[in-house]
Amino acid sequence: MNAAKVAIIGFGTIGSGVAKILLESGKRLGRHAGRPIELVRIVDTDLVRPRNVAVPRELLTSDLGTVLNDPEIVAAVELIGGLEPARSIVLKLLASGKNVVTANKALLAEHGQELFGRSIAFEASVGGGIPIIAAIGQSLTANQVLSIHGILNGTSNFILTQMEEHNAEYSSAVAEAQRLGYAEANPAMDVNGSDAAQKLAILAHLAFGAQVDWKAIPRVGIDTVDVSDLRYARELGYSIKLLAIAELASDGLELHVSPTLVRHGTPLAEVRGAYNAIRVVGDAVGRVFFHGLGAGQMPTASAVVADLIDTIVGRAAITFRALELWSDRGEAAVTLRDPAKSAGRYYLRFNVQDSPGVLAQIAGILGKHAISIASVIQHETEEEADGVVPLVIMTHKAPEGAMSQAMAAIDRLPFVHPTSVRMRVRD
Amino acid sequence: MNAAKVAIIGFGTIGSGVAKILLESGKRLGRHAGRPIELVRIVDTDLVRPRNVAVPRELLTSDLGTVLNDPEIVAAVELIGGLEPARSIVLKLLASGKNVVTANKALLAEHGQELFGRSIAFEASVGGGIPIIAAIGQSLTANQVLSIHGILNGTSNFILTQMEEHNAEYSSAVAEAQRLGYAEANPAMDVNGSDAAQKLAILAHLAFGAQVDWKAIPRVGIDTVDVSDLRYARELGYSIKLLAIAELASDGLELHVSPTLVRHGTPLAEVRGAYNAIRVVGDAVGRVFFHGLGAGQMPTASAVVADLIDTIVGRAAITFRALELWSDRGEAAVTLRDPAKSAGRYYLRFNVQDSPGVLAQIAGILGKHAISIASVIQHETEEEADGVVPLVIMTHKAPEGAMSQAMAAIDRLPFVHPTSVRMRVRD
Numbered sequence: 083m084n085a086a087k088v089a090i091i092g093f094g095t096i097g098s099g100v101a102k103i104l105l106e107s108g109k110r111l112g113r114h115a116g117r118p119i120e121l122v123r124i125v126d127t128d129l130v131r132p133r134n135v136a137v138p139r140e141l142l143t144s145d146l147g148t149v150l151n152d153p154e155i156v157a158a159v160e161l162i163g164g165l166e167p168a169r170s171i172v173l174k175l176l177a178s179g180k181n182v183v184t185a186n187k188a189l190l191a192e193h194g195q196e197l198f199g200r201s202i203a204f205e206a207s208v209g210g211g212i213p214i215i216a217a218i219g220q221s222l223t224a225n226q227v228l229s230i231h232g233i234l235n236g237t238s239n240f241i242l243t244q245m246e247e248h249n250a251e252y253s254s255a256v257a258e259a260q261r262l263g264y265a266e267a268n269p270a271m272d273v274n275g276s277d278a279a280q281k282l283a284i285l286a287h288l289a290f291g292a293q294v295d296w297k298a299i300p301r302v303g304i305d306t307v308d309v310s311d312l313r314y315a316r317e318l319g320y321s322i323k324l325l326a327i328a329e330l331a332s333d334g335l336e337l338h339v340s341p342t343l344v345r346h347g348t349p350l351a352e353v354r355g356a357y358n359a360i361r362v363v364g365d366a367v368g369r370v371f372f373h374g375l376g377a378g379q380m381p382t383a384s385a386v387v388a389d390l391i392d393t394i395v396g397r398a399a400i401t402f403r404a405l406e407l408w409s410d411r412g413e414a415a416v417t418l419r420d421p422a423k424s425a426g427r428y429y430l431r432f433n434v435q436d437s438p439g440v441l442a443q444i445a446g447i448l449g450k451h452a453i454s455i456a457s458v459i460q461h462e463t464e465e466e467a468d469g470v471v472p473l474v475i476m477t478h479k480a481p482e483g484a485m486s487q488a489m490a491a492i493d494r495l496p497f498v499h500p501t502s503v504r505m506r507v508r509d
Numbered sequence: 510m511n512a513a514k515v516a517i518i519g520f521g522t523i524g525s526g527v528a529k530i531l532l533e534s535g536k537r538l539g540r541h542a543g544r545p546i547e548l549v550r551i552v553d554t555d556l557v558r559p560r561n562v563a564v565p566r567e568l569l570t571s572d573l574g575t576v577l578n579d580p581e582i583v584a585a586v587e588l589i590g591g592l593e594p595a596r597s598i599v600l601k602l603l604a605s606g607k608n609v610v611t612a613n614k615a616l617l618a619e620h621g622q623e624l625f626g627r628s629i630a631f632e633a634s635v636g637g638g639i640p641i642i643a644a645i646g647q648s649l650t651a652n653q654v655l656s657i658h659g660i661l662n663g664t665s666n667f668i669l670t671q672m673e674e675h676n677a678e679y680s681s682a683v684a685e686a687q688r689l690g691y692a693e694a695n696p697a698m699d700v701n702g703s704d705a706a707q708k709l710a711i712l713a714h715l716a717f718g719a720q721v722d723w724k725a726i727p728r729v730g731i732d733t734v735d736v737s738d739l740r741y742a743r744e745l746g747y748s749i750k751l752l753a754i755a756e757l758a759s760d761g762l763e764l765h766v767s768p769t770l771v772r773h774g775t776p777l778a779e780v781r782g783a784y785n786a787i788r789v790v791g792d793a794v795g796r797v798f799f800h801g802l803g804a805g806q807m808p809t810a811s812a813v814v815a816d817l818i819d820t821i822v823g824r825a826a827i828t829f830r831a832l833e834l835w836s837d838r839g840e841a842a843v844t845l846r847d848p849a850k851s852a853g854r855y856y857l858r859f860n861v862q863d864s865p866g867v868l869a870q871i872a873g874i875l876g877k878h879a880i881s882i883a884s885v886i887q888h889e890t891e892e893e894a895d896g897v898v899p900l901v902i903m904t905h906k907a908p909e910g911a912m913s914q915a916m917a918a919i920d921r922l923p924f925v926h927p928t929s930v931r932m933r934v935r936d
Contacts, residue, residue, distance in 0.1 A: 103651050103793060111651065114650040116830065211797060216644075221632065221640030221812075222815065223538070223541040223815050224538065224810070226534070347779070349779065367811035370800070372799060374794065374795065380793040383651070384651045384794035386651075388649065388650050395827050397824050403822075404540075
């Protein structure tokens, strides 16, 4: 049978990984695809920078037209990243009749409306090598998904693990992540929760048909987490993870990204370093948990090449159609739930003047808002500076609204210094 | 669009679960399938036994012919289990042009040759609700799979967890599993490793193209594990799990099922109760880990209904063809590796007469076979009976062949009483 001709657009780290698999594992891929897969073009603006894969020079070009105008190319992999020129290029590829495979979560989260349901496969956009898109879009379709809890940003998880295991300050953990290549020079999108929110928007679309602007998802990043919070959390039996959460309640879908305390011994708490993990709860299947490398050259390339094979055998096209039906389902859009209506347990840390009656007053305000206290940590501590000491409180379940009011009242107390910390707890 | 008509053959626990999803979640399923799915027949020999789902009486029949001879039925779900009459019925369904969905691992492990590559989907046959068949058969196809480590039998894992957490004897843990419905009246296939070996044969076929008779897979069950081994393992920092292992080495594929020590803190060690888990290592993706309910009515029904949707949209048919190509790949069949050539760390327990020089002689024999000792546990113990005490040794890495010879020599020592225990250790 004729070979399936494919092209790579964007010859960076992931592009090199995809080229490596296509050039070095041709025989195995051909078996899975039913015919050989032939890499015929690699398009990039920089053709001289060294890459860790040897490709025949004649494949390289800076002219996208050689792909758009070649009717024999059936699929193109977009690995440029970011919004532009990636978006224009993907739209041109689709317009010229190419199937597109992409790892570009920013593009999908921002322009999903014009892309979902078209001939575009995107397993690599969330969870790297973890097949979470296939799981939710295909394997769990018998279920009403009830919740998704994900550690979707490997950079943040690496930094939190460094802080937890080595008692490292946030800034030095970031520096270590940068040194090892887990964080970019400007890690803002990773550490402020934006990257995780983009991925959550994609998962929420697949699992709930929710068409959500990722920028509307409430998010707090790990740049708010102090190393002392990791120590107190451990003392209480918890780790802190940046969780991206989608939960279906009777009054709507709740979406948020934030540092969250997860109990030791649960699978999410045990996810260390640059790994990602996703826990999905379905009404029939119960709890299913996925764990693997969420980024990196070869794990991401693994997902991209699987999408290429799916595209070539025609399986991807069937999934696109289903996605389109899902989007156009003509029902009321999923309502996003008012976060103030949610309820949960909270971890609180206040910086207080070390004087009599402080705990009583803070506990009094919590009590007035019907919030009861599960544990308190106040140590005699050498951390004390100018008579200010940390006071840590873990609450029982309380409504978010009441919690916000109580926090505001506590922050107005004269002996409470900035900045108070509040995180959700998941048991 | 016309509804896709389907039938259920076998109206037991799983069949009732499948009927429940089809009858109660029709709207959601129809969105995923692109058209309504209509359950038109349920075939069983017993039509009066009560089930936990209300089905219209006219669906029920004991006549398989009503399915075989109805050209409008596009897919049938075989949930009879076991070899016969399940095999004959599946062959008849295929011959009459029906697509078949099955959860029957025994049938696939025994008669895979005549079934793989035909129009048969079997996600539910391994790992219950965990989408491991889709993961290996589709999502990880860019990879050369290097190894699979699975906790594939929930009954065994439940029993081991009971023994570990409640210090329960094997027999009372089995009784508890039976009381709770996790073990059948005759749990032999579960506890002797046969069920896990059948599932491993299916995974090995998918991941390596290996056509293996499951009965040829070396297997040891949990019926050989004493509660004291769980205690000693914990003391050494390990849990004991029934692992089904496929490992690709340069000289072939090694397959076996046996109770194995897995280090605390690793994902497999944390799998408790009736859960299943599978760790797959691929050359590109690295380590991917899946965890979920491996049995039970609704988790299994979740996988069956996902297969039904895949069949109706035509995605399953594409996967069958790929499977067929995989089987007919015209290469030398994968060689099964001689287990004597493998190497690993071992946990050993001997029952020895409590007298001077015993440890020295046993250590001497191990040394003579170039096996070095990592840890020893010999307690002053109230377990002592007739002067016989347990001696536990954890070795460094040693070849299986040398280990077998050393064990035989040790067992011939006059002060060593039956029965010595040997288990592999995975770090």
